[in-house]
Amino acid sequence: MRYKSFGKTNLQVSHIGFGSMHLPKLTQSECDKILNYALDLGINYIDTAQNYSDSEEKIGRAIHHRRNQYVIGTKTNKRTYKQAKFEIQDSLKKLRTEFIDILHIHYVNSDKEFEQVMGMDGAMKAVEEAKEAGYIRNVAISSHRPDKLAEWVKEYPFDSVLFHLNICQSFAVKDLLPHAKKLGIGTIGMKVLAGGFLNPLHSRYLLTQDVDIILPGFMSITELDENVQYLEQLPDKVEQKQLEQLADIASSHNCRRCNQCECPQGIKITDALIPSTYLTEIDNSTKRTKMWKEKRGPVELCRVCTICIETPECEKMCPYHVSIRERILNLS
Numbered sequence: 001m002r003y004k005s006f007g008k009t010n011l012q013v014s015h016i017g018f019g020s021m022h023l024p025k026l027t028q029s030e031c032d033k034i035l036n037y038a039l040d041l042g043i044n045y046i047d048t049a050q051n052y053s054d055s056e057e058k059i060g061r062a063i064h065h066r067r068n069q070y071v072i073g074t075k076t077n078k079r080t081y082k083q084a085k086f087e088i089q090d091s092l093k094k095l096r097t098e099f100i101d102i103l104h105i106h107y108v109n110s111d112k113e114f115e116q117v118m119g120m121d122g123a124m125k126a127v128e129e130a131k132e133a134g135y136i137r138n139v140a141i142s143s144h145r146p147d148k149l150a151e152w153v154k155e156y157p158f159d160s161v162l163f164h165l166n167i168c169q170s171f172a173v174k175d176l177l178p179h180a181k182k183l184g185i186g187t188i189g190m191k192v193l194a195g196g197f198l199n200p201l202h203s204r205y206l207l208t209q210d211v212d213i214i215l216p217g218f219m220s221i222t223e224l225d226e227n228v229q230y231l232e233q234l235p236d237k238v239e240q241k242q243l244e245q246l247a248d249i250a251s252s253h254n255c256r257r258c259n260q261c262e263c264p265q266g267i268k269i270t271d272a273l274i275p276s277t278y279l280t281e282i283d284n285s286t287k288r289t290k291m292w293k294e295k296r297g298p299v300e301l302c303r304v305c306t307i308c309i310e311t312p313e314c315e316k317m318c319p320y321h322v323s324i325r326e327r328i329l330n331l332s
């Protein structure tokens, strides 16, 4: 297992972390086994959140007796002081810990939300209070918009940032990582397999990016072993170049999954756009195509939607000027 110095914190973290979004689907006994197996393997960053159902409780029950062997990161997606204060105390109880190593203010995707969080009655006030009292060691922020994170880390001395990073969403590599590194901020890339849809071979792209922790999600020890196996050996220069070329192609849809757009026809725009170039150019296996088709909704309605023919409703909302309609019509 490779370890990294985590920004300017004193933490040494495993390059592969444990994303625990899927733990709610497992029994407690399965969680006990997989979490202890991960720690035995040397994975020492465990990532969870208040809104991952009973993930925090399961982690607390499974490994609290080994608390000095792991770094725990959890998240609150609440925006007000009162709500965030409650969630921080609740996380401490559920995780059976006296302190949280990294507390993320979660899923901040617009300037308006950032202002709310940082305002007089915002979540940051609760986080700072908890840090002062010793309940939190490091303060972090997570977002689907790496370019916004790059702005916000200049406004507040965050210890760490968390964002999407995979071969289909490689935006953080240019938009954020150089800025975070310069400021000594720890970096965590999540959704490295885009929720289990990407071929694990393509997670190797992340190995040559300057990110401290990458977070695959695991549903079983077999999946964990498979992921670790793919991430063990660093790519040589030839493979690195190939993976970077693939990332340029696979991310050319330009959608950050910032969720600022909506479709009145019920099309799940991000689930239609993000895999589009991956499936057409890189891996169009039946399994992957079927999975994405099931998620993206009725894309054929886009062609006949009369409201959108002149000016697509969704495109008015997109801060990245993605040609959403044109891309969706190419799929339907």
Ligand code: SF4
Pocket (backbone or CB within 6 Å): 262, 263, 264, 265, 267, 269, 301, 302, 303, 305, 308, 312, 313, 314, 315, 324, 325, 328
């Ligand atoms: S252009 Fe298509 S995807 Fe966008 S809002 Fe209209 S129907 Fe929905």
Ligand code: SF4
Pocket (backbone or CB within 6 Å): 254, 255, 256, 257, 258, 259, 260, 261, 269, 270, 317, 318, 319, 320, 321, 322, 324
């Ligand atoms: S299409 Fe634009 S607004 Fe919609 S999620 Fe993607 S980047 Fe955000």
